[in-house]
Amino acid sequence: DVKVTQSSRYLVKRTGEKVFLECVQDMDHENMFWYRQDPGLGLRLIYFSYDVKMKEKGDIPEGYSVSREKKERFSLILESASTNQTSMYLCASSRPTETDNYEQYFGPGTRLTVT
């Protein structure tokens, strides 16, 4: 079974703090993604990575950065957390789209509250 794990299920941080969200997958997937999920807005892509040290901006990268030093690990960084970054954050991984099966496998999510 593919497993995508996220470092925390719930996190409470103060405005201005630096926040690290960690994601680890155990299926040797090339692609990894960070989404935020807000009611009525669905899943919005923040950043994704298709290889170690490679990253691409998604639809809403402002206020976020990412790091992928190892294939299995993809980190989302909020340099200075703000209240409008309160959300559910979901990590996902997949094989490359050149393969037959490139569905995304999601982690359980981290609910971040910034006060």
Place this chain on the structure above:
Amino acid sequence: QQPVQSPQAVILREGEDAVINCSSSKALYSVHWYRQKHGEAPVFLMILLKGGEQKGHDKISASFNEKKQQSSLYLTASQLSYSGTYFCGTEAEDNAGNMLTFGGGTRLMVKP
């Protein structure tokens, strides 16, 4: 731009059918469907590739009309286990390869 899903919510009784639609303003290469149960991670249902291919397993199937840039998810003889939020994710032709844009979701509730 996010694809538009309709309806936003639907309530069914067990055994009834439902259709969830997903429309994009962009030319699409593929459409992906996921289901998320409350408090859980989204789970993959199926991928439809350009070519109008219809797919399905069990009583859940989907179609992709590439001319209209629309996909529909069909749930027949719904079961209680079908409850959850359904998301379509679209892969645009001009950005094919790795990145999906998800719709706002359709919340489905199946009652006994």
